Amino acid sequence: MKSLDPRVNRLPVPGTPGKITPKIPLDQFGSYEVFVQPKEGKPFQHEGIVHAPNLEMAFVLAKEAFTRRFTCVSLYVTDTRDVFVSPLTDADKNAYDMISDEGVKGNDSYEIYHLAKRGKQHVHAGVVTAGSPEEAMWKARQTLNTKQVFNIWAVKTSNIRKTGEGETILWDTLPEKKFRDAADYKGGDKLKEFLERNKS
Amino acid sequence: MYGGGNTFEGIKTDSVAQEDPQKLAAFEARIARGEKIEPTDWMPQLYRKQLIRMIEQHAHSEIIGALPEGTWITRAPGFKRKMSLMAKVQDEVGHGQLLYSAAETLGKSREEMIDDLISGKSKYSNIFNYPTFTWADCCFISWLVDAGAIVNQLANAKGSYGPYCRALDRICAEESFHLKYGHHCVIYLAAGSPKQRAMFQEALNRWWPPMMHFFGPSDKISVHTEVLMKWKVKMGTNDDMRNQFLDMYVPKILELGFTIPDPKLKKNPDTGRWDYTEPDWDEFKRVINGDGPCNKERLEVRRIAEERGKWVREALKTSKTAYVTPLA
Numbered sequence: 001m002k003s004l005d006p007r008v009n010r011l012p013v014p015g016t017p018g019k020i021t022p023k024i025p026l027d028q029f030g031s032y033e034v035f036v037q038p039k040e041g042k043p044f045q046h047e048g049i050v051h052a053p054n055l056e057m058a059f060v061l062a063k064e065a066f067t068r069r070f071t072c073v074s075l076y077v078t079d080t081r082d083v084f085v086s087p088l089t090d091a092d093k094n095a096y097d098m099i100s101d102e103g104v105k106g107n108d109s110y111e112i113y114h115l116a117k118r119g120k121q122h123v124h125a126g127v128v129t130a131g132s133p134e135e136a137m138w139k140a141r142q143t144l145n146t147k148q149v150f151n152i153w154a155v156k157t158s159n160i161r162k163t164g165e166g167e168t169i170l171w172d173t174l175p176e177k178k179f180r181d182a183a184d185y186k187g188g189d190k191l192k193e194f195l196e197r198n199k200s
Numbered sequence: 201m202y203g204g205g206n207t208f209e210g211i212k213t214d215s216v217a218q219e220d221p222q223k224l225a226a227f228e229a230r231i232a233r234g235e236k237i238e239p240t241d242w243m244p245q246l247y248r249k250q251l252i253r254m255i256e257q258h259a260h261s262e263i264i265g266a267l268p269e270g271t272w273i274t275r276a277p278g279f280k281r282k283m284s285l286m287a288k289v290q291d292e293v294g295h296g297q298l299l300y301s302a303a304e305t306l307g308k309s310r311e312e313m314i315d316d317l318i319s320g321k322s323k324y325s326n327i328f329n330y331p332t333f334t335w336a337d338c339c340f341i342s343w344l345v346d347a348g349a350i351v352n353q354l355a356n357a358k359g360s361y362g363p364y365c366r367a368l369d370r371i372c373a374e375e376s377f378h379l380k381y382g383h384h385c386v387i388y389l390a391a392g393s394p395k396q397r398a399m400f401q402e403a404l405n406r407w408w409p410p411m412m413h414f415f416g417p418s419d420k421i422s423v424h425t426e427v428l429m430k431w432k433v434k435m436g437t438n439d440d441m442r443n444q445f446l447d448m449y450v451p452k453i454l455e456l457g458f459t460i461p462d463p464k465l466k467k468n469p470d471t472g473r474w475d476y477t478e479p480d481w482d483e484f485k486r487v488i489n490g491d492g493p494c495n496k497e498r499l500e501v502r503r504i505a506e507e508r509g510k511w512v513r514e515a516l517k518t519s520k521t522a523y524v525t526p527l528a
Binding site (some may be wrong): 001003004005007011012013014015017018019020023028029030031033045046048049050051052053054057061064065068069070079080081083085088089118119120121122133151153177179180181182185186187189191193194195197198 | 521
């Protein structure tokens with residue numbers, strides 16, 4: 001392969017050009033859901049997913065993928081399989097009306113998320129104490145069911161990798177990275193000067 | 201932000217006829233109300249198939265598009281330009297990640313998508329099969345190719361599929377920096393020495409034909425296109441997008457004193473649309489089918505990255521995690 005890019009020319013060429021070495025079945029990482037708290041006092045909201053080999057790596061990759069540009073004060077990730085999902089409703093059907101199973105009772109802490117509007121993100125609504133995700137949704141139905149929601153998620157708090165104390169320094173340098181800001185590229189003066197020069 | 205004109209698979213229209221008419225009606229009513237479709241909602245097979253194809257092409261375009269620009273990071277003029285270009289390229293790769301996730305919610309795994317890219321089965325934006333000879337080529341991409349992609353993406357962000365719209369909202373927010381940065385680079389070349397001006401003019405001459413190809417050939421308004429537009433998968437015709445791009449950016453290019461290499465290019469005062477020399481669609485087809493200046497290199501770079509990363513993925517793999525379809 002001959003490229004304009006000398007780094008490409010230096011690449012070793014493993015395998016056969018145009019062919020992918022067959023992979024072991026499902027040679028891919030697990031899926032993790034990412035939640036971001038954009039500002040102090042605001043609730044966490046679902047932002048998307050990352051694929052990672054474990055919870056810790058998921059946290060690192062999520063930091064890179066979702067908090068590089070936008071304001072963030074805290075981040076957490078959880079294995080997609082640990083998210084318990086209610087049925088999705090529409091029109092004026094409240095997702096809480098579909099919750100009837102009280103499930104196994106207990107004293108674990110569960111985080112509850114609501115989808116308040118179809119097409120938007122799931123937002124953290126509160127914490128309940130329960131023994132199973134079913135009971136968590138049942139309890140949320142009693143305490144957090146204040147207006148119509150279209151979907152509910154419940155995650156056991158201990159399954160979440162939260163931002164630890166002292167880790168918030170991860171985002172301290174964000175405001176310094178002005179070169180990532182549109183406001184740092186004001187070409188107006190240069191353009192005006194150029195146009196003036198051309199006129200004369 | 202790199203997504204260009206999409207090529208949709210020509211599927212026989214009777215593929216909609218086999219769907220349950222009641223569910224189809226409810227689905228179409230939901231879209232007509234302006235509501236988004238979420239991954240667990242019922243959807244016609246054709247909708248799922250075309251969305252996977254479109255979002256996947258868009259994701260591939262982001263990561264392949266990072267290559268012609270990425271090659272200039274070490275040679276960008278000055279420290280600040282290097283930093284900004286690096287940040288921009290990182291953004292683009294990040295956009296690829298967001299888009300792959302959105303496509304995954306429809307049931308195609310990321311691994312399958314990467315394999316289809318490397319084997320040449322999936323397409324990406326054709327424009328990235330052209331080389332960046334000079335810094336000015338890189339500036340052309342940062343400003344005008346991004347601008348073209350923004351036109352497409354702002355339209356698509358109003359589409360009907362929830363996860364894709366949410367990914368696009370994030371992407372469009374980051375793009376404002378890219379566009380400003382690209383324009384800034386070009387202003388500095390335009391206001392610079394005669395040599396700098398000539399360098400950008402040459403880049404413009406090289407990139408104009410692929411830029412006109414970028415939005416794709418004129419759509420034949422078939423029943424198929426109508427269905428995709430009704431379902432808000434396709435938000436405007438390719439010609440509409442091209443026209444909107446010309447409207448917004450031709451004046452900005454001319455303002456900088458450059459010449460667009462198309463003598464027929466002018467806005468028709470009667471129709472309000474741009475007249476231009478018909479792009480060479482034979483070249484477009486030839487390049488998209490693999491015979492462009494850089495097709496082989498682009499795919500080879502991705503394949504080598506995949507091969508070289510293999511041992512890392514294997515070393516990190518544990519039975520404790522499993523790939524599952526993302527939730528939203």
